[in-house]
Amino acid sequence: MRATFTRYLSRHPGAVIGLVLLGLQVIAILFAPWLTSYSPVEADPLASLEPPSLAHWFGTDVSGMDIYARVIYATRINLLISLTAVAVAFVIGVPVGLLIGFYRGGLSSLVMRVFDFIQSFPIFVLGMALVSVMGQEIWNVSIVLAVLFIPMFARVIRAEVLSLRERPFVAAARCSGATDFSIMFRHILPNALTPAIVQISISVGLAILLTAGLSFVGAGVRMPTPEWGLMVSSGAQQMILGVWWVSLFPGLAIVIAVLSFALIGDMAKDLSDPTTRDRR
Amino acid sequence: MRAPNAAPLLAVDNLSVDFGEGSPKALSGVSFELRRDEVLGIVGETGAGKSVLARSLLDLLPEGGRIVEGDIRLDGASVLGLSETEQGKLRGARIALIGTNAKALLDPVATVGAQIARVLRAHRACGRREAWAAAVDLLAQVGIVNPERRAKAYPHELSGGMAQRVVIAMAMVANPDIVLADDATLGLDATIQVQVLDLLVKRCRELGAGVVLITHDLGIIAHYCDRVAIMKGGRIFELGEVGRFLEGPRDDYSRTLLDAARVRPTPMAGQGEGGGVTDEAHAKPLLDVRRLEKFFPIAGSTEVVRAIDDVSFSVGRGETLALVGESGSGKTTVGQCLVRLLECDGGGITFDGVDITDMPAKEFRPLRRRLQMVFQEPYVALNPRWPVRALIAEPLRLDPGLDAKGREHRVRQLLDLVHLPLSLAEAYPHELTAGEQKRIGIARALATGPDFVVFDEPTTALDIRVRAQIIDLVRDLQAEIGMSALFITHDLNSVRSLAHNVAVMRHGKIVEYGETEAIFAHPTQDYTRMLLSAELPIEQGLLQRDRAEARRLAGTA
Numbered sequence: 001m002r003a004t005f006t007r008y009l010s011r012h013p014g015a016v017i018g019l020v021l022l023g024l025q026v027i028a029i030l031f032a033p034w035l036t037s038y039s040p041v042e043a044d045p046l047a048s049l050e051p052p053s054l055a056h057w058f059g060t061d062v063s064g065m066d067i068y069a070r071v072i073y074a075t076r077i078n079l080l081i082s083l084t085a086v087a088v089a090f091v092i093g094v095p096v097g098l099l100i101g102f103y104r105g106g107l108s109s110l111v112m113r114v115f116d117f118i119q120s121f122p123i124f125v126l127g128m129a130l131v132s133v134m135g136q137e138i139w140n141v142s143i144v145l146a147v148l149f150i151p152m153f154a155r156v157i158r159a160e161v162l163s164l165r166e167r168p169f170v171a172a173a174r175c176s177g178a179t180d181f182s183i184m185f186r187h188i189l190p191n192a193l194t195p196a197i198v199q200i201s202i203s204v205g206l207a208i209l210l211t212a213g214l215s216f217v218g219a220g221v222r223m224p225t226p227e228w229g230l231m232v233s234s235g236a237q238q239m240i241l242g243v244w245w246v247s248l249f250p251g252l253a254i255v256i257a258v259l260s261f262a263l264i265g266d267m268a269k270d271l272s273d274p275t276t277r278d279r280r
Numbered sequence: 281m282r283a284p285n286a287a288p289l290l291a292v293d294n295l296s297v298d299f300g301e302g303s304p305k306a307l308s309g310v311s312f313e314l315r316r317d318e319v320l321g322i323v324g325e326t327g328a329g330k331s332v333l334a335r336s337l338l339d340l341l342p343e344g345g346r347i348v349e350g351d352i353r354l355d356g357a358s359v360l361g362l363s364e365t366e367q368g369k370l371r372g373a374r375i376a377l378i379g380t381n382a383k384a385l386l387d388p389v390a391t392v393g394a395q396i397a398r399v400l401r402a403h404r405a406c407g408r409r410e411a412w413a414a415a416v417d418l419l420a421q422v423g424i425v426n427p428e429r430r431a432k433a434y435p436h437e438l439s440g441g442m443a444q445r446v447v448i449a450m451a452m453v454a455n456p457d458i459v460l461a462d463d464a465t466l467g468l469d470a471t472i473q474v475q476v477l478d479l480l481v482k483r484c485r486e487l488g489a490g491v492v493l494i495t496h497d498l499g500i501i502a503h504y505c506d507r508v509a510i511m512k513g514g515r516i517f518e519l520g521e522v523g524r525f526l527e528g529p530r531d532d533y534s535r536t537l538l539d540a541a542r543v544r545p546t547p548m549a550g551q552g553e554g555g556g557v558t559d560e561a562h563a564k565p566l567l568d569v570r571r572l573e574k575f576f577p578i579a580g581s582t583e584v585v586r587a588i589d590d591v592s593f594s595v596g597r598g599e600t601l602a603l604v605g606e607s608g609s610g611k612t613t614v615g616q617c618l619v620r621l622l623e624c625d626g627g628g629i630t631f632d633g634v635d636i637t638d639m640p641a642k643e644f645r646p647l648r649r650r651l652q653m654v655f656q657e658p659y660v661a662l663n664p665r666w667p668v669r670a671l672i673a674e675p676l677r678l679d680p681g682l683d684a685k686g687r688e689h690r691v692r693q694l695l696d697l698v699h700l701p702l703s704l705a706e707a708y709p710h711e712l713t714a715g716e717q718k719r720i721g722i723a724r725a726l727a728t729g730p731d732f733v734v735f736d737e738p739t740t741a742l743d744i745r746v747r748a749q750i751i752d753l754v755r756d757l758q759a760e761i762g763m764s765a766l767f768i769t770h771d772l773n774s775v776r777s778l779a780h781n782v783a784v785m786r787h788g789k790i791v792e793y794g795e796t797e798a799i800f801a802h803p804t805q806d807y808t809r810m811l812l813s814a815e816l817p818i819e820q821g822l823l824q825r826d827r828a829e830a831r832r833l834a835g836t837a
Contacts, residue, residue, distance in 0.1 A: 171616075175652060179645075274667075
């Protein structure tokens with residue numbers, strides 16, 4: 001297994017880049033206090049909107065907070081929100097998709113209609129409603145995102161299951177005495193998982209962008225909490241005045257995070273499938 | 281010595297192909313010539329490099345493949361140095377490829393008429409309407425009934441034989457000089473196969489094109505080809521006139537191949553004592569099927585397809601019944617009803633005295649240990665994510681007396697039983713050859729030591745030698761463990777050495793049912809006679825012999 005992994009990495013430079021970028025984020029999360037001497041939430045009105053310099057590597061924003069420190073600290077919050085949201089959605093959405101794909105009946109259609117409802121609802125209205133009920137907490141942002149992502153995972157899995165359940169190997173397994181449970185979880189699920197794995201990387205990227213959007217409409221995290229999307233939107237007003245650094249650096253951080261998960265998603269997809277594992 | 285008009289149309293000179301540095305060569309030093317109005321057969325088992333050869337001629341090698349040595353000349357001019365555009369002009373216009381599985385080669389979202397018209401317009405300037413009329417005309421030429429209506433059909437609405445005809449029509453559009461047919465009739469019913477090949481060879485003869493027929497069926501070679509090349513491991517082992525090859529191959533490998541193909545199934549030994557078994561078996565058959573019915577609804581209609589229409593038969597202990605029929609005759613549906621993959625709509629199935637027709641799935645599960653099935657297509661019936669070890673161990677879970685260690689032991693026994701090396705235990709299905717996959721399927725079915733096994737097309741699409749091995753294997757197993765079997769096949773001849781009884785099925789009904797030898801000796805139905813005559817004997821037909829004679833005379837004149 002380790003040999004396969006090493007060989008895979010040697011043939012796929014993209015996967016190596018993905019792992020390196022993920023490593024950078026892990027370092028930012030673990031060692032944030034050692035990477036910067038500034039506090040991410042301390043305003044310094046005298047140093048408002050300073051361009052990048054030796055003192056402030058990425059410059060400062062309108063309230064004089066150090067952007068470098070904020071970008072580093074925001075990694076914690078952003079990854080926390082997106083990873084919990086995606087993990088919750090995956091853990092709930094995948095089995096639900098498997099069940100409604102395998103057993104088709106009234107209950108399954110009902111679940112699908114609920115998904116239709118969730119997905120047709122404007123996300124920001126949903127976000128604001130939930131946050132106003134539960135309070136403006138980071139966790140609530142995660143829950144909102146998870147609710148939104150569950151149908152996505154369930155749908156991709158269901159679509160796969162619908163075609164897989166008709167495949168001859170399922171009939172063969174039934175002849176070999178496999179129970180419904182075994183057919184679902186041991187036969188169909190491993191074959192259906194690939195698009196869901198790809199969906200993970202897409203969702204992590206989407207989660208970061210949606211967190212930003214929710215913060216922008218006031219249903220997400222509040223200033224001065226360091227959060228990339230919030231930082232981008234707060235810098236947007238100054239952008240036309242030539243103050244580019246306020247939005248650019250958190251924007252780059254989003255790019256790095258989304259890119260790393262996309263690359264790792266590709267790798268996980270290849271490695272999870274024995275028919276592509278050894279292909280160059 | 282050679283007449284000037286016999287200058288080679290296609291000359292392949294010392295061609296070598298590999299897939300990347302250091303990998304074994306897929307082709308090594310292949311040389312042959314193809315003349316006008318000649319049919320060259322290329323025979324070899326799976327992995328012999330036949331398809332790689334065909335693809336390298338068209339410069340359509342799969343990714344990573346490259347020609348490392350040698351030359352391909354068309355009318356004396358090398359084609360290897362040509363640009364991509366020039367190559368494109370060559371493909372279709374001068375060299376046409378007809379592949380296996382015609383349905384997959386056709387675009388599923390366009391009507392076949394439109395697809396042929398598209399090819400026409402790619403090769404010569406003509407208007408839409410004109411191209412469509414020409415397409416309909418071509419369909420008529422390849423013997424499609426009602427071509428105007430069929431031109432508007434989508435590929436999924438055609439049968440395999442019809443789709444193959446469409447592909448042939450497309451290949452012939454630009455009057456190519458060379459036609460490469462790569463296992464063009466694989467998977468078609470024997471009766472259809474003859475029709476399609478007759479058509480292909482006839483059309484090529486009319487056009488004076490050279491044909492390369494790639495196949496693993498020596499009957500096809502004997503029947504249609506002028507010369508034959510035997511391939512193995514990327515080399516040509518023997519190349520010569522078909523007549524001379526059939527009289528006596530020079531090479532050892534070709535001889536093995538020819539001998540394996542020539543082995544005629546021996547009639548069941550000991551029919552006398554077998555008769556005793558049959559009487560006893562008839563008294564209390566292991567499996568008894570009475571007036572079985574299965575209907576499938578037709579979408580958007582109240583009519584139904586009567587897939588199984590009043591079918592009755594019984595199989596005694598240690599007895600084998602062959603269920604023979606062309607595709608679409610409902611034979612596979614019968615097999616699926618027996619193992620309860622499908623619920624039947626009428627009639628009853630009794631297994632060992634127990635009525636299993638409407639038995640709840642939970643009660644039936646323990647019985648699966650005794651009633652197993654080998655699936656038709658070996659690759660798709662194996663879970664691609666499971667290694668061989670897990671695949672074979674799966675049915676062993678039906679046996680509560682076996683622990684993990686016992687299962688492991690049994691897996692090794694089973695691999696041995698189907699003559700597969702233990703090293704394959706960790707392999708995944710896509711890493712196996714079709715023959716190996718088939719054996720895994722058999723090992724799975726036999727894992728629990730069943731009393732009754734349904735074999736669905738156990739030998740189709742397999743190499744000659746592998747086919748013989750599989751039949752031997754099944755016969756040995758039956759002698760050893762005395763199980764009963766239902767053999768579902770479209771090839772009546774292959775069951776002669778296996779089956780005690782034969783049931784011939786057509787349109788969901790059994791049209792003829794009786795002892796194997798009786799049916800072979802005196803078939804009462806025309807349909808049975810047609811099935812019996814569909815397999816091509818491995819000897820040259822009169823017509824071919826005359827052609828060979830004429831060529832010999834022309835060559836020496």
